[in-house]
Amino acid sequence: MILPKSNRLTAEQLAQVTGIVEEFGCRIQPIVGAVRTIYAIVGDERDELMINRLEGLDYVERIDRIQSPFKLMDKRSDLASHRIKLGGVTLGEELLVIAGACTIDPKNPSYFYETAVAVKEAGANALRGGVWKPRTNPYTFQGDVKSLDILMEASRRTGLPVDTEVMEESQIKLALDAGVATLQVGARNALNYSLLRQIGRAIAGRPTAVLLKRSIHMGPLSEFISAAEYIVAFGNPNVILCPRGTSPALDGYRNQPDESITPLLKEKTWAPVVVDPSHSVGKAAYVPAAALAAIAYGADGLCIEAHVEPAKGIGDDPKQALTPDALKKTITDAKALWALRHPEPAVAR
Amino acid sequence: MILPKSNRLTAEQLAQVTGIVEEFGCRIQPIVGAVRTIYAIVGDERDELMINRLEGLDYVERIDRIQSPFKLMDKRSDLASHRIKLGGVTLGEELLVIAGACTIDPKNPSYFYETAVAVKEAGANALRGGVWKPRTNPYTFQGDVKSLDILMEASRRTGLPVDTEVMEESQIKLALDAGVATLQVGARNALNYSLLRQIGRAIAGRPTAVLLKRSIHMGPLSEFISAAEYIVAFGNPNVILCPRGTSPALDGYRNQPDESITPLLKEKTWAPVVVDPSHSVGKAAYVPAAALAAIAYGADGLCIEAHVEPAKGIGDDPKQALTPDALKKTITDAKALWALRHPEPAVAR
Amino acid sequence: MILPKSNRLTAEQLAQVTGIVEEFGCRIQPIVGAVRTIYAIVGDERDELMINRLEGLDYVERIDRIQSPFKLMDKRSDLASHRIKLGGVTLGEELLVIAGACTIDPKNPSYFYETAVAVKEAGANALRGGVWKPRTNPYTFQGDVKSLDILMEASRRTGLPVDTEVMEESQIKLALDAGVATLQVGARNALNYSLLRQIGRAIAGRPTAVLLKRSIHMGPLSEFISAAEYIVAFGNPNVILCPRGTSPALDGYRNQPDESITPLLKEKTWAPVVVDPSHSVGKAAYVPAAALAAIAYGADGLCIEAHVEPAKGIGDDPKQALTPDALKKTITDAKALWALRHPEPAVAR
Amino acid sequence: MILPKSNRLTAEQLAQVTGIVEEFGCRIQPIVGAVRTIYAIVGDERDELMINRLEGLDYVERIDRIQSPFKLMDKRSDLASHRIKLGGVTLGEELLVIAGACTIDPKNPSYFYETAVAVKEAGANALRGGVWKPRTNPYTFQGDVKSLDILMEASRRTGLPVDTEVMEESQIKLALDAGVATLQVGARNALNYSLLRQIGRAIAGRPTAVLLKRSIHMGPLSEFISAAEYIVAFGNPNVILCPRGTSPALDGYRNQPDESITPLLKEKTWAPVVVDPSHSVGKAAYVPAAALAAIAYGADGLCIEAHVEPAKGIGDDPKQALTPDALKKTITDAKALWALRHPEPAVAR
Structure with missing residues (x-):
């Protein structure tokens, strides 16, 4: 027009x-x-x-643009009936919880092994653990490939599928070869179209999923959905949208919570939405409230940082990881709220 | 504290x-x-x-943080006396102008050759030309490596050093091997730390410079300067900071102009600031005013899109490229304002 | 510092x-x-x-400022033990719901009378109704003092205390004389310190409360709390903080939901927080989710627009008012979530 | 649509x-x-x-809205040929400079008298001086009506027309009766429609002008122009639009400079634009650059805080007022840049 x-x-x-x-x-x-x-x-x-x-x-x-810029991610596309499964959960039918440490400590693997067992017991369906880390400060620990072995060993011990962030083509290959179920695109790379294309190509024909974090800064929703379109264009539609707070931060939080975009995403696209309350608020004490708010807004799942002993963690864990007890209570409450919002039995829909 | x-x-x-x-x-x-x-x-x-x-x-x-997070980019570091030279201009002593097409059209190379000659005549010191392009829409033209040959041929014909954006490790190598003088990091990759490290490593020991665009979204200045720190940490300090407007856009512009951060950057860091008014406002009619505003705020240079026949351009050129005449007038006015702000002869300082 | x-x-x-x-x-x-x-x-x-x-x-x-700028609103002040009561509810001990029409239609009073009865039946504790309206467009209906009689008549019919927005000193007097229980400061006047002082003076020594909406644009929390300090400084501490979404809007909503500031407000001040989800999202279909999210974040109450027949309403009602049925379901769900978050009986605390 | x-x-x-x-x-x-x-x-x-x-x-x-929401402020309205004159300057034909103290100190009137003489000598066309002050902190000095006499005495001594901010109906009357030439609407009241209407009514039929500051928070331009429409709707079209920086602040400035909206305002409306760089950047050292940037973007004038001895001032003056020498240099440079941008003699246009 x-x-x-x-x-x-x-x-x-x-x-x-x-x-x-x-x-x-x-x-x-x-x-x-x-x-x-x-x-x-x-x-x-x-x-x-x-x-x-x-x-x-x-x-x-x-x-004034009239047409949706998305061919595949649009709710009216042929992919609208596609369902993603992870850790035994079909997204949209049952609450998905991904939980685990921000950063695996390669020098103290037992923390991660214990965390993995604890998050499973708390009710999580998938395990997250950071192997490589993007950091604002170049002199901070940036991750270690040894942690990939620790991640996969934790997967074997618990039977949980694992999620880890990748930032370079070489990491994509390592992660896929090791058997990572879900590649995570971090908020700082949400507009890195080269990486998105590399991931799209690498997962084509595989069952692998992608957890696509929203960019760290507030942009229009079309920008976020377009990033997903980059991946899906190569043939594998297992993309999960993950709001995780945006900049500038509310004073007192790490970011500005953005779980409220969930209904808007669901109007525009068929993709499931899994919210990360941990990065959104950035302090363990606020995470349970933010997790419930995500469910209130209709999220299909949660991605939460947890650690058996947060103060001993590295990366963001001392600040924002939940203890196993807090995680368990959060999952229980989230499931109760999910039930309140989905009164009909899922099979009946 | x-x-x-x-x-x-x-x-x-x-x-x-x-x-x-x-x-x-x-x-x-x-x-x-x-x-x-x-x-x-x-x-x-x-x-x-x-x-x-x-x-x-x-x-x-x-x-409350008291210390500067930057070891090398801080104005109080040993690098504070470092000066960057490009196209015969020592940044800070004389206005630098980088100009050229957003995107080189590999099917019609003569437009770029003519543009190169025209921007030189208009007074530009360096030539920009897009070989590879990041695009929000995955189905849009993403660039062509053939354009690298066209870019270097234009450099030979005019004697101007050239600037082009790189987004992947393979592109860094191709650009350096071809003789590109300035690698550009685009706004969408300003937080892609893997790419920043790859560039830092690749240019160590070379005279190559980097034009680091500010992230497309408004973040704290420390985030922008930290991105520069990533590159400089590998040994080559030729990093130029380039504000280019941020999101969300002012209604009527492509972005929200941010040339006003120039004095703040200059308080915190020693690095030169070259503003890109073309992406900031996103429409040719507004570019001359935005270019002058950048000089008013103390910018050391300008990076402007220009094309001999904008309507025949590809990429953003039909919308935001200046004609050679408009570029020439903009450079003339910018130099007059520069002189107003730098009343003493540069040699005397 | x-x-x-x-x-x-x-x-x-x-x-x-x-x-x-x-x-x-x-x-x-x-x-x-x-x-x-x-x-x-x-x-x-x-x-x-x-x-x-x-x-x-x-x-x-x-x-760097170290001290809280608030003498009275600070959580560590003597007012910290003050409790506000409205419509039979002690805020903090039980969920408060204020509901009613955006704008009373003076030509069709029966809609408001029916709405008043309906919101009482749905479980609301107080009745809202707009008499005077601030409008971005100067040529839009700006309210009518006759509506004040309609508002008070509805209060008498239902026994509910009433809330209405005031924008000028003359309106404050009219509202107090008529017996309005809660004066509302609209988002556009949250920084109108003359009005805040006039209200503070007018309610000193009365049981009247103030529902203070957050400014329409995103500002630091200290700005919001300072506005409350202006009122409380005159002696009546019955100020309720009301987040209602801020600008710029998320694309698809009327504003950007800001219920997530609730825990931050509760860390800094003792004042109760009642969230307005109706203005936050601006469309009836999204209001129930936003209302639940407010409870998830710990809000003490909700302020919701409702109308017996939204399409017949004036002001914002055709767009954002809930029907009585939708309001009833929202209140029921909100109470269930409130119970989940407050597991101990309130009397025991 | x-x-x-x-x-x-x-x-x-x-x-x-x-x-x-x-x-x-x-x-x-x-x-x-x-x-x-x-x-x-x-x-x-x-x-x-x-x-x-x-x-x-x-x-x-x-x-999607197609029509302009402004009847009178629209560039295509009958008012498009209206010209505003102030202090001997026809806006649009010659640079207008309003200068003076943020806040008149009623206990030390000689500072203001000396400042008035100094700003006239520096080249200003009108004198600003704060009589009543809106303050975020309720316990800060809020102004004194005695300052109105000081303001008018300074006007008589210099012959300069004066500008002062009004926040209540009683102040409007006092200011007009005293002979204030320009009523200023402060940024916090830009959405206070009651005040805008009161001003519109009070100045109808008078030569008085209004300097309408943009809201302290970033809103769409239509919101700013609508505020002007409120005033003009009563018959006096002497409204000047004044961008003055918006929130959230850039780290290091008081606000986020917004002089770049000038060309956009000029596309939508016929009203003159006078930029206030003092509040925009909030520190004297940055004001000259911001003033030039405003001229670069096409502003018709500047509103600058100045004081004969800034450290002795009250209100914001110790932080942001220019000394007379700095003001003189800024005006001289601004006029030189104005001449660069308006090469043809004004009479010839």
């Missing part, structure tokens, strides 16, 4: 606009209003180059 | 806090106020793990 | 700083760190003029 | 939508696209109630 700066286009301007859209297989239909005439673009308006050319015209005030 | 929730720590709490900071080679000095006592951390407070442990304590309200 | 730009102040600078703080009855205590010395202000640091003078010094990088 | 959630409305939905818009004198025109049909509202779409009803429909995704 083209809105001119004046009340209507001159004949010459209309001819120029028509010429541009016809190059891209579209046509113009004027909508004559009482005062102002606007001009609909009939056809596939999604070509960025066409939009850029139109926006480059001096007499155009703005272009 | 530790601020407890209560007016002072109990003896037990103080012992716990002291125990933590001593593990990291620091000590606690209480500051007894009229009502409230606070607790200074004496020593190197920059270890994130120490901070995380302290923030994990229930009785701590917040930690 | 004064942080100089250099690693320490010169003797002359220290003398100047000391001179300034001594004028305000404070003294300076240097904190000598390994590299950098900082300077604590010992005494009452809350005088803005002292801070402004210090910030005006060229060699000062920044001032 | 109505965008349904599905690809087109059902017959029943279309009938309902048509029924609603016909109540408001509009009609629906469907625009049939290749995949999706959208529905234009033909007629005056500006009635908020109509929009609210449409947005309340479950099957409507969103409404």
Whole structure:
């Protein structure tokens, strides 16, 4: 929809606009209003180059986009009936909980092994553990590949599928070869399209899922969904959207909680939403409330940091990991709220 | 500086806090106020793990950081006297202008050759041209390696050093081997620490510079400077900071202009600042004003998109590229304003 | 806490700083760190003029404030044990629900009378109804004093105490004379200190409460609490804090939901928090989820728009008012979640 | 323009939508696209109630507004040729500079008298001085009506017209009776529609102007322009728009500079734009750069805080007031840049 700066286009301007859209297989239909005439673009308006050319015209005030920019992630696409399964849970039918340490300590693997057992007992369906870590400060510990062995050993001991963040092509390969079930894209890489493409290519034809964190800064939802589209475009639609708080932080939290976008994501796309309350609020004391708020807003699952002894953890764990007891209570409450919001038995739907 | 929730720590709490900071080679000095006592951390407070442990304590309200997190980018570091030269210009002594097309069209190389000649005539000191492009929409043209040859041929024809964006390790190598003078890190990759490290390693020992765009979303300045620290940590300090507008956009612009951070960056770091007004406002008609505003705020240079025939360009050029005439006028005005702000002859300083 | 730009102040600078703080009855205590010395202000640091003078010094990088700026709203003040009662509910002990129409239609009073009865039956404890309305568009209906009679008649019919927004001194008087129990300060007036003072003066010595909406735009929490301090400073501490979403909006909502600030407000102040999910999301379909999220974050109550026949309402009601059935279900679910979060009987606390 | 959630409305939905818009004198025109049909509202779409009803429909995704919401402030209105004169300057033809103290100190009037003379000598065309002050902290000095006499005496001594902020109806009357030329609406009251209406009524039929500061928090431009529409609706069109920085602050500044909105305001409305760099950056050292940036973006004038001896000032002056020398240099540079941007003699335009 083209809105001119004046009340209507001159004949010459209309001819120029028509010429541009016809190059891209579209046509113009004027909508004559009482005062102002606007001009609909009939056809596939999604070509960025066409939009850029139109926006480059001096007499155009703005272009309102009508079509969804997503071919595959759109709720009206053929993928809408796709269901993702993880740790025995079909997302959307039952609450999924992914829990575990922010960062695996390669020098003290027993903490992670004990944490893995504890989160399973607390009711988690999948295990998270950080092997490689992106850090704002370049002089901070950035992770260690040895931790991958620890992660997989914990998976074997508990039977839980595992999730870990990857940041480079070499890490993708290592993680997949080791048997990681869910690759995590961190918030700082949510707009790293090279990485998204590498992951899309690497998981095509595999059962692997991707937990796509939302960018660390507040952007439009279309930006978040487009990042998912990058991955799904290669053929594997197992992408889970993960809001995790955005910048700038509320004073007192690590970030600004954003679980409230869940209903909006669910209106635009078919993808399941698993919220990470731990990074959102960034302090263990606030995590249980944020976890419940995510369920209140309709999230399909939670991704929570936990540690058998948070003060002994590395990375963010001393600050934001729940103890096993706190995790267990949070999962119990979350399930009670889930039941309140899903009164009908899932099989009946 | 530790601020407890209560007016002072109990003896037990103080012992716990002291125990933590001593593990990291620091000590606690209480500051007894009229009502409230606070607790200074004496020593190197920059270890994130120490901070995380302290923030994990229930009785701590917040930690105020006192030290600069930057070892090398800090204005008080040994690098403060380092000067970067590009295209015959020593940054800080004379206005630097980088100009050229957003995206090189590999099917129509003559547009880029003509643009290169035109930007040189307009007064630019370096040539920019996009070979590989990050795009929000996965189905949009993403660049073509053939354009690298076109870029280098334009460099040879004009004698201008060239700048291009790289997004993957393989592209870094190709660009350096071809002779690209300035690697550009795009706004979407400003927090991609893997890429920053790869670039830092690749340019160590070379004269290559990096034009580091600010993240597409508004984050604290420390985040931007930390990204530069990642690169410089490998030994080559030729990093130029490039504000280019942030999200969310002002209604009518592509982004929210952020040239006003220039004086703040210059207070914290020694690095030169080159502003990109083209991406900031996103429409050619607004670019000259934004370019002048950057100079008003003390920028050392400008990075501007230009094209001999914008409507024939690809990528963002139809929308935001200046014509050679508009570029020439913008450079002339910018130089006049630069002279107004730098009244003494540069040699005398 | 004064942080100089250099690693320490010169003797002359220290003398100047000391001179300034001594004028305000404070003294300076240097904190000598390994590299950098900082300077604590010992005494009452809350005088803005002292801070402004210090910030005006060229060699000062920044001032970190240590003391709470709130004398009365601070959680550590004598008012901390104050409890507010409304509609038979003691806030903090039982869930409070205020419900009713955005705008009373003076031409069709029966809608409001029916709505009043319906919200009482649905379980609400107090009745809201807009008499005067602030509107972004000056040509929109701005309210009618006749609606005040309708509001009070509805109160008599149902026995519910009533809440209405006031925007001018004359309206305060009219509302109090009529017997309005709770004056509402709208989001656009949250920083209108003249109005806050007029309200504070007018309610001193009365049992009247104030429902203070958070400003429509995202500001620091201290700004919100300071607005409450303005009212309480005149002697009546019945101020209820009401987050209602902030700008810029999430795409798809009316605002950006901010119920997540509830735990942060409760850390800083003793005041009860009643969240308004209706203005936060701005569409009836999203209100129930937002209401639950508020309870998840620990809100003491909810303020919800409802109408017997939303499409016949005026103001925002056609868009965001719940039907009586939807309101009843929302209150029932909110009470169930409240019970989950407050497992102990309230009497036992 | 109505965008349904599905690809087109059902017959029943279309009938309902048509029924609603016909109540408001509009009609629906469907625009049939290749995949999706959208529905234009033909007629005056500006009635908020109509929009609210449409947005309340479950099957409507969103409404794109086509018409400008401003009747009088719109650049296409009959007022577009109106010119405002102040202090001998016709806005738009010559640079206007308003300068003076943030807050008049009623105990030390000589500072203000000296400041008034100094700003006139520095080249200012009008004098600002704060009589009443809105303060975040309720315990800070809030102004004194005695300062109004000092302000007017300074006006008589210098011949400069004066500007002062008003916050209540009683202050409006006092200021107008005293002969204040320009009433200032402060940033915290930019959405206080009662005050805007009171001012509009009070200045109708007078030559008085209003300097309307932008809200302290970042809102859409339409919100700012609507505030002006409130005043102009009463008949006096002498409204000047004043960007002054918005929240959240950039770290190091008082606010986030927003002079860059100037070209956008000038596209939407005919009103002159006078930027306040003092509140934008909040520190004297940064003000000259911010003032130049405002001129770079096309501002018609500047509103700058100045004081003969800033450290002796009250209010914000110790932090942000320029000395007379710094003011003089800033005005000189601003005029030089103005000349650069307005190369043709003003009379010739």
